[in-house]
Amino acid sequence: MSLIFEKLCKNxxxxxxxxxxxxxxSDMFQHGPRTLNQMKVTTKHPISKIxxxxxxxxxxxxxxxxxxDRGIVYTLDVEKVITILRYPRYMYFxxxxxxxxxxxxxxxxxxxxxxxxxxxxxxTYQRLExxxxxxxxTVPVLKEKFDLLVKxxxxxxxxxxxxxxxxxxxKPDFNMxxxxxxxxxxxxxxxxxxxxxxxxxxxxNNDRFTQDLRDQILVKSIAKRIxxxxxxxxxxxxxLMYLRTASWxxxxxxxxxxxxxxxxxxNFPSILPYLDQYLRIIEEDSSKFIxxxxxxxxxxxxxxxxxxxxxLTWVVLENIVMERFGLKAARIFRLVHRHKYIEQEKIQxxxxxxxxxxxxxTYTLLEENYLQIQELKKPGLSTAPTKIFFLFHIDLNQxxxxxxxxxxxxxxxxxxxxxxxxxxxxxxxxxQLRMQTLTSNMKEHGATEEQLAEIAEMMTPSEKLQLEKVQxxxxxxxxxxxxxxxxxFILQMYIRYHR
Amino acid sequence: xxxxxxxxxxxxxxxxxxxxxxxxxxxxxxxxxPKGISDKDIxxxxxxxxxxxxxxxxxxxxxxxxxxLFKQGETLLYKLKDPSKARTAKxxxxxxxxxxxxxxxxxxxxxxxxxxxFKSNLMPTQLNKxxxxxxTKKFIKAVKSxxxxxxxxxxLYNLEPDRSVTGGAWYQDQxxxxxxxxxxxxxxxxxxxxxxxxxxxxxxxxxxxxxATFASSKEVWKxxxxxGISKVKLxxxxxxxxxxxxxxxxKVEKMISSDGSNFxxxxxxxxxxxxLVKSPCGICPVRKNCCDFGDVTPIKCQYITEWLxx
Numbered sequence: 001m002s003l004i005f006e007k008l009c010k011n012x013x014x015x016x017x018x019x020x021x022x023x024x025x026s027d028m029f030q031h032g033p034r035t036l037n038q039m040k041v042t043t044k045h046p047i048s049k050i051x052x053x054x055x056x057x058x059x060x061x062x063x064x065x066x067x068x069d070r071g072i073v074y075t076l077d078v079e080k081v082i083t084i085l086r087y088p089r090y091m092y093f094x095x096x097x098x099x100x101x102x103x104x105x106x107x108x109x110x111x112x113x114x115x116x117x118x119x120x121x122x123x124t125y126q127r128l129e130x131x132x133x134x135x136x137x138t139v140p141v142l143k144e145k146f147d148l149l150v151k152x153x154x155x156x157x158x159x160x161x162x163x164x165x166x167x168x169x170x171k172p173d174f175n176m177x178x179x180x181x182x183x184x185x186x187x188x189x190x191x192x193x194x195x196x197x198x199x200x201x202x203x204x205n206n207d208r209f210t211q212d213l214r215d216q217i218l219v220k221s222i223a224k225r226i227x228x229x230x231x232x233x234x235x236x237x238x239x240l241m242y243l244r245t246a247s248w249x250x251x252x253x254x255x256x257x258x259x260x261x262x263x264x265x266x267n268f269p270s271i272l273p274y275l276d277q278y279l280r281i282i283e284e285d286s287s288k289f290i291x292x293x294x295x296x297x298x299x300x301x302x303x304x305x306x307x308x309x310x311x312l313t314w315v316v317l318e319n320i321v322m323e324r325f326g327l328k329a330a331r332i333f334r335l336v337h338r339h340k341y342i343e344q345e346k347i348q349x350x351x352x353x354x355x356x357x358x359x360x361x362t363y364t365l366l367e368e369n370y371l372q373i374q375e376l377k378k379p380g381l382s383t384a385p386t387k388i389f390f391l392f393h394i395d396l397n398q399x400x401x402x403x404x405x406x407x408x409x410x411x412x413x414x415x416x417x418x419x420x421x422x423x424x425x426x427x428x429x430x431x432q433l434r435m436q437t438l439t440s441n442m443k444e445h446g447a448t449e450e451q452l453a454e455i456a457e458m459m460t461p462s463e464k465l466q467l468e469k470v471q472x473x474x475x476x477x478x479x480x481x482x483x484x485x486x487x488x489f490i491l492q493m494y495i496r497y498h499r
Numbered sequence: 500x501x502x503x504x505x506x507x508x509x510x511x512x513x514x515x516x517x518x519x520x521x522x523x524x525x526x527x528x529x530x531x532x533p534k535g536i537s538d539k540d541i542x543x544x545x546x547x548x549x550x551x552x553x554x555x556x557x558x559x560x561x562x563x564x565x566x567x568l569f570k571q572g573e574t575l576l577y578k579l580k581d582p583s584k585a586r587t588a589k590x591x592x593x594x595x596x597x598x599x600x601x602x603x604x605x606x607x608x609x610x611x612x613x614x615x616x617f618k619s620n621l622m623p624t625q626l627n628k629x630x631x632x633x634x635t636k637k638f639i640k641a642v643k644s645x646x647x648x649x650x651x652x653x654x655l656y657n658l659e660p661d662r663s664v665t666g667g668a669w670y671q672d673q674x675x676x677x678x679x680x681x682x683x684x685x686x687x688x689x690x691x692x693x694x695x696x697x698x699x700x701x702x703x704x705x706x707x708x709x710x711a712t713f714a715s716s717k718e719v720w721k722x723x724x725x726x727g728i729s730k731v732k733l734x735x736x737x738x739x740x741x742x743x744x745x746x747x748x749x750k751v752e753k754m755i756s757s758d759g760s761n762f763x764x765x766x767x768x769x770x771x772x773x774x775l776v777k778s779p780c781g782i783c784p785v786r787k788n789c790c791d792f793g794d795v796t797p798i799k800c801q802y803i804t805e806w807l808x809x
Binding site: 007217221224225226227229230273274277278280281286287311312315316318319320323324327330331332334335338350351352353354355357403406407409410412413414416417420473476477480482483484485486487488490 | 669675677680684704705706709740741743744747748749752766767768769770771772773774775776777778780781782786789791796797798800803807
């Protein structure tokens with residue numbers, strides 16, 4: 001684990017949970033698995049605070065614990081911490097999949113880490129009340145939305161409890177308790193009633209989101225490479241894969257064509273006349289997402305996730321090389337990839353780049369570790385440099401890991417910068433916030449137009465201009481964080497499949 | 500063939516005017532027997548010739564480079580040299596002749612001065628002199644090789660240098676024509692791209708649509724030739740080299756058809772440009788120096804500031 005990764009995680013924790021939790025987490029970062037007492041010594045926080053922090057971290061799923069002879073040992077799950085970055089994408093995904101209300105519910109769970117269904121529904125209902133009437137929903141609709149979230153396995157039961165005796169099991173539980181709609185309505189009115197889900201908490205199902213984002217990338221790529229019909233076919237293939245294969249298997253269990261046909265008839269009938277042709281095109285494409293594995297039952301296809309992310313990673317890296325070092329460098333990079341091992345002289349010949357430039361680019365790539373060099377000596381000969389062959393090659397795993405580090409660094413920098421932009425303009429942002437609350441308060445109390453205008457004038461035009469600029473900057477930085485994470489995600493998937 | 504022979508005959512007859520009758524006779528004899536003549540043949544033809552006279556005449560002819568000496572079994576054979584070659588070597592001394600034959604053997608690939616030195620066992624200074632004199636007489640010429648800019652190779656004056664020496668269509672003098680290659684690269688891609696776009700909304704199914712986007716290397720070649728951007732005549736192989744660079748640019752894919760010809764088509768990338776490089780940190784040249792303290796920090800960073808103000 002690298003220094004920059006640690007810094008990034010700490011930064012994320014600080015941003016979302018505050019200083020105390022951050023110090024507790026970074027203690028585990030530095031020392032690995034720790035007991036409560038050890039943490040007390042190093043962090044110098046009171047034990048109650050540490051306990052509280054650990055409790056939060058456990059409920060959010062960032063810390064796991066284990067009973068050993070030393071007592072209970074806590075371990076930080078860093079892979080989970082980094083998923084904080086992805087929460088906005090989860091929300092966006094749910095929004096497109098299940099609608100606005102579901103997004104609000106998910107947001108609630110993400111904010112709290114774990115929550116009871118009744119509470120989520122009640123809170124969402126109350127939030128919706130602030131919107132204009134056409135956007136409000138009734139309690140039964142909200143309950144349905146919540147059911148949908150659980151049915152799609154976006155949420156799962158949080159099995160943490162306050163007593164040690166129930167050590168959480170790995171098996172995810174998606175059983176929905178029967179909620180009493182009447183009781184929910186009364187809860188909203190502010191009464192203390194039992195809605196039928198005491199002690200049943202829900203948390204987000206990270207794994208499920210990761211898979212969905214993963215599938216989305218595959219569908220998008222195929223749609224981009226071939227066309228939308230092919231993309232839709234890919235989506236159905238992935239769905240069929242879920243029905244029969246463990247979720248993180250390298251390749252799916254073969255899917256017979258008849259079944260694909262059946263699924264397409266149901267969901268996307270317009271493709272049917274060309275179904276066989278589309279299957280062949282996706283199979284023959286150099287992306288190698290699916291492969292034909294047998295002829296029984298009219299042919300069988302299998303989705304090859306491992307290979308797909310292998311190919312996608314190449315595309316990502318080639319693109320990065322192109323942006324960083326130019327088109328010609330990308331040509332050399334692909335050339336070395338295609339030839340596996342190749343000499344400098346051959347590179348400039350095939351790439352058709354002037355010798356001097358080719359050498360310069362090749363050695364720049366070597367210096368930046370995108371290429372590796374392999375010396376080949378004839379045995380028994382002298383070590384004169386002319387007798388040695390220098391072959392260039394690419395160690396994909398190494399380059400992918402290096403680029404992941406690069407992503408961490410970029411993310412860390414962008415977050416740092418965003419914090420800086422916010423902090424250095426804090427006074428102005430606060431002022432605007434105060435003005436907003438003041439205006440809305442005044443409006444409620446029936447203030448006149450003149451009074452409102454007076455408040456608006458509290459900010460000078462130059463301040464307004466500055467504020468606009470800062471907000472633009474913060475937005476840009478936030479969007480950038482998002483796009484870096486896209487690259488990071490593909491590379492992480494590659495590492496996950498090629499460990 | 501006949502013409503050539505006639506030409507050669509004329510030449511040799513013109514030259515032979517300067518020879519005395521004995522040598523002239525021997526030459527005529529040798530012309531009749533292209534496989535070579537032996538001492539015996541000469542004795543039969545000219546029985547009254549004294550052995551000393553004969554030896555003198557042959558030695559003279561050998562020295563002038565009219566004859567080559569061969570040994571077949573026990574007998575010596577004199578063979579008339581190709582008149583044109585004999586002519587060129589004339590007026591040159593023995594060393595020059597040796598160097599000339601070495602260069603001649605190298606053909607249109609040429610030979611490096613070092614290799615001539617090893618083969619001829621001549622001193623470098625002497626060899627330089629000889630080469631210079633041969634060059635001024637326009638028997639040989641020096642050609643710069645593209646493989647190594649400082650390496651000169653020698654070949655006969657009338658020869659067209661091999662592609663490996665000149666580098667083919669892509670070299671003007673010794674310089675690689677990067678711009679020319681780039682233009683061709685772009686034009687080839689434009690052609691394939693147009694071909695792809697013209698097949699949009701194809702009604703005969705996706706495979707037919709895909710097949711229609713393929714263009715053979717010959718089609719591309721024709722397009723490029725018709726454009727007239729190239730002053731040099733390009734071969735299809737030359738163009739396939741260009742198309743290969745497009746494959747390595749990730750813009751084109753290749754298919755080999757059943758009859759062995761190559762087909763190419765423009766493809767779309769699997770992904771949009773990576774998110775990482777949209778960030779100033781993704782393409783930062785000083786990232787190695789970047790940390791929380793010091794001159795390069797994310798907060799002070801000039802690159803990020805510029806990017807934010809875009």
